[in-house]
Amino acid sequence: MLSIKNLQVAIEGKDILRGLNLDIGAGEVHAIMGPNGSGKSTLSHALAGRDGYQVTGGEVLFDGRDLLALEPEQRAHLGVFLGMQYPVELPGVNNMMFMRESLNAIRRARGEEELDAVAFMTRVRDKARLVDLDEKLLKRNVNAGFSGGEKKRNEILQMAMLEPKLAILDETDSGLDIDALRVIAGGVNALRSPERSIILITHYQRLLDYIEPDFVHVMVGGRIVRSGDKSLALELEEKGYGWIEEEAA
Amino acid sequence: MMTADLQRSWVEQLISDANAGLPGQDLAWLDSARADARQAVAELPLPNRKQESWRYSAVESLLKNSFRPAPDDVSELQALDLQNWLLPAYEAYRLVFANGHFVPQLSSGALLPAGVTLGNLRTALAGDSEWLARWFGQTANHTEHLFTALNTALANDGALIHIAAGVEVDRPIEVVYLSLGQETAALVQPRNLVVLEAGAKATLVERFIGSGEAGYFNNNLTEIALRDGASLAHYRVQDESRNAWHLSSLYLAQDRDSRYLGTTLAFGAGWARTDYNTRFSDQGAACELNGLYTAGDRQVTDFHVNVQHSVPGCASRERFKGILFGKGRAVFDGRILVDKQAQHTDAHLTNDNLMLTRDAEVDTKPQLEIYADDVKCSHGTTVGQLDPEQVFYLRSRGIAVDAARKMLCLGFAGEIIDTVELQPLREYAAGRLADTLNAAVVEE
Ligand SMILES: Nc1ncnc2c1ncn2[C@@H]1O[C@H](COP(=O)(O)OP(=O)(O)O)[C@@H](O)[C@H]1O
Ligand SMILES: [Mg+2]
Numbered sequence: 001m002l003s004i005k006n007l008q009v010a011i012e013g014k015d016i017l018r019g020l021n022l023d024i025g026a027g028e029v030h031a032i033m034g035p036n037g038s039g040k041s042t043l044s045h046a047l048a049g050r051d052g053y054q055v056t057g058g059e060v061l062f063d064g065r066d067l068l069a070l071e072p073e074q075r076a077h078l079g080v081f082l083g084m085q086y087p088v089e090l091p092g093v094n095n096m097m098f099m100r101e102s103l104n105a106i107r108r109a110r111g112e113e114e115l116d117a118v119a120f121m122t123r124v125r126d127k128a129r130l131v132d133l134d135e136k137l138l139k140r141n142v143n144a145g146f147s148g149g150e151k152k153r154n155e156i157l158q159m160a161m162l163e164p165k166l167a168i169l170d171e172t173d174s175g176l177d178i179d180a181l182r183v184i185a186g187g188v189n190a191l192r193s194p195e196r197s198i199i200l201i202t203h204y205q206r207l208l209d210y211i212e213p214d215f216v217h218v219m220v221g222g223r224i225v226r227s228g229d230k231s232l233a234l235e236l237e238e239k240g241y242g243w244i245e246e247e248a249a
Numbered sequence: 250m251m252t253a254d255l256q257r258s259w260v261e262q263l264i265s266d267a268n269a270g271l272p273g274q275d276l277a278w279l280d281s282a283r284a285d286a287r288q289a290v291a292e293l294p295l296p297n298r299k300q301e302s303w304r305y306s307a308v309e310s311l312l313k314n315s316f317r318p319a320p321d322d323v324s325e326l327q328a329l330d331l332q333n334w335l336l337p338a339y340e341a342y343r344l345v346f347a348n349g350h351f352v353p354q355l356s357s358g359a360l361l362p363a364g365v366t367l368g369n370l371r372t373a374l375a376g377d378s379e380w381l382a383r384w385f386g387q388t389a390n391h392t393e394h395l396f397t398a399l400n401t402a403l404a405n406d407g408a409l410i411h412i413a414a415g416v417e418v419d420r421p422i423e424v425v426y427l428s429l430g431q432e433t434a435a436l437v438q439p440r441n442l443v444v445l446e447a448g449a450k451a452t453l454v455e456r457f458i459g460s461g462e463a464g465y466f467n468n469n470l471t472e473i474a475l476r477d478g479a480s481l482a483h484y485r486v487q488d489e490s491r492n493a494w495h496l497s498s499l500y501l502a503q504d505r506d507s508r509y510l511g512t513t514l515a516f517g518a519g520w521a522r523t524d525y526n527t528r529f530s531d532q533g534a535a536c537e538l539n540g541l542y543t544a545g546d547r548q549v550t551d552f553h554v555n556v557q558h559s560v561p562g563c564a565s566r567e568r569f570k571g572i573l574f575g576k577g578r579a580v581f582d583g584r585i586l587v588d589k590q591a592q593h594t595d596a597h598l599t600n601d602n603l604m605l606t607r608d609a610e611v612d613t614k615p616q617l618e619i620y621a622d623d624v625k626c627s628h629g630t631t632v633g634q635l636d637p638e639q640v641f642y643l644r645s646r647g648i649a650v651d652a653a654r655k656m657l658c659l660g661f662a663g664e665i666i667d668t669v670e671l672q673p674l675r676e677y678a679a680g681r682l683a684d685t686l687n688a689a690v691v692e693e
Binding site for chain 1: 636637638639641642643644645646647648649650652653656657659660661662663664
């Protein structure tokens, strides 16, 4: 479903991803772990198509299509979703209105009917319950004045609304207390399906207690240096990243 | 002839022709105001860029035209279908002016609630003009500013609104200024007076609507007096034609505990300027001025705000936001003066500008002059672009780049649009802004 071959990405002329390979099948959950600065967020932004991330080599195929040739919105239309590590605030942009525009833009691009106001409301209420998001936050501006945890819930709410084929969740767990973590993990688990693949970027093995990955990868210096099953995460938890960094050096 | 002489000559020509056809020539109080104004026009220097208040305003593009008064005959316009311009779902008491002249057929006549007087200057001068004599020219300083003097010297027609003490008007009062099929260089000078007696409460909407290609000049002036405890919400929508010149001079006199909420939405005209002047006579009064402006290619839009706190315990709040694109230009000049005796003044001013293109330009100049020591005052201005991170966030959710930019612009403007407490007008403003931004995207 997603095939990343020898991906190289530079930011402002500085090489960040240095030949990254990753294959993800339909319905699989892949965790990517790694020390700060190893390039995890760079990978997620490059996959979503953010400006300023220069692809200097390699390719990414998404259902056989050249993902890197597409605009960010086109990637979203195909079913790529990025849950951001630091969701931005959008002053003056109403959260509910935003989600409706987003959903309907994607539906239009796919030749589907737009959801009317009533159908949309029913759906958004339903999904907000899934991530235990206070309905009041739907009426506020996007992420404006939200706490860290509320922002992350809002990201997962959008994932639930948009039902992507590939969800990249960048440190969705960071800054969450254990109760919030459980809720978010519950939301993500409810969205697992044979057609939906998930890349779970995390710093801590803690999240993986709640969302069980099929594969675990370790990223160091812009490459995946080791892959395994969930026992690899436990090993990292125990020994830290030092030994892998040394091996990779 | 030198350019300055040429510019001078049309102004002087206007003045020397002045008496022809002006109403109320038999009224001594009016005659003397007009005479003072005529003299001021003759003596005041023409506005030029060496004067601080005209430094950024490109006034020479206005002055190089030889404006002549618009023809008196608006009989053709009386058959207009006003529905073309009215907002849906919206009941108002209405005064309509076409090319500067009152159109009774399109205005609300009878059936006004007790205590509400709506009228026009020309008619009032021919009848009982006693209250007019009391208020005309009291807040506007017609010997200090050329365009105010010009408006006064040629005062001809305009809206008159008087609300009696304690009366709360049940519907908005709407004044519509239509400029249609104007000749090039036609001069239109609405002269308005709004008086709310003690404890009166009203909502006033002014809409400036122009169509056609002609480069007319609307030099309008409004005097507003709010007596003790009166409260006025005043919304102004400037939709002049893209070749027009528009100058609004507002003079506001607020008595004890009065409230003024003013929001201007400036979309149209090629050259537009609004001057707000506020004075407080006693404590407890509050003045809130909000503005939203857009400017694209061949558009200059300009706001001058001058709030004088010369008595203690009054509040003023100014919030102005601009969205500029193409080669659009804007000027914001916000001055708050707090005199020594104006203790416990609460005055805050902000001006934020969103530049959608590199060629757009803004000159913003907030000035806080504070001579009192126990006050709460602040000011701040920003000039910025759309945040790429915000644009990316929206695009990553499937929203096309143009739509994403538009959504963020509307979000930016929302704070000002939301100060309009009439829903149909708020919706109109959001729609008008969206259309403007659509056109801006096409222009780029
Ligand atoms: N906008 C940027 N400009 C310059 N360098 C950047 C930028 N974003 C990230 N980097 C650099 O890229 C490297 C990888 O960052 P990032 O992908 O955020 O790592 P991670 O998410 O794994 O912590 C770091 O060295 C970081 O400093
Ligand atoms: Mg990161």
